[in-house]
Amino acid sequence: MAKTYRALVCCRAGMGSSMILKIKCDQVIKEEGLPIETEHGNLDSILGFTGDLVITMCDLTDELNADPHVPEAVGVKNLVDKEEIRRVLKEWAEAHAE
């Protein structure tokens, strides 16, 4: 069976921005049939997160990718732009295709 990747969608507060982003990511994942499952949280959730990918706002990605304890992070600039999210997630999924 093909692997399903686990992604944490997060922002600093773990409430509004990340929820909006999770909603849009889930729509894109469904439309594209990407092997990604999302959960949502805040920066503290990253510490206990054992999945494959962190999806977040662009301004956080450099900070997260510099932290060896954090899985690879991808950033989105416009959290309600499904085309940008589609591009970012498809690129990631293609790079991790088995």
Next chain:
Amino acid sequence: MLSTLVQEPFVQLDVNAADWEQAVRLATQPFVDAGLATQDYVEDIISGAKEHGPYFVLAPRVAMPHARPDQGALGNAIGVVRLSEPVEFGSEANDPVSYLFPLVANDDGGHLEALMSLAELLSDESFFEGLDDAKTAGEVLDLIREKEGGL
């Protein structure tokens, strides 16, 4: 429903704000007045942005100021604020901001459906055209109901 969380006092049109901090304070003050957020909730948004950058600027021209529920959220509400002049929030990707959708939520579930509606509205250009044309808070509420009905 989004339309049940947006009450008329939370809709403010052509707000004059000198800077992002004043914009956030003006946008969230009605929540404090209505007893839905403590003053600490507002201060947490401001200090969070000063410390970490404008984490609530979601999209070009759009900010959704909010803090964590445990920072003084007493209820669930969403506001709509149209600024008279755009303001810089220090968001490289999405400045300047013309619209604020302040959010207060005291639980993880109660506002979820409303956020789903908001996520749709924020990617709908015709919503912003309608918001630009609105002359009263009542017209904004009608616009949200109309859009929500069509979702």
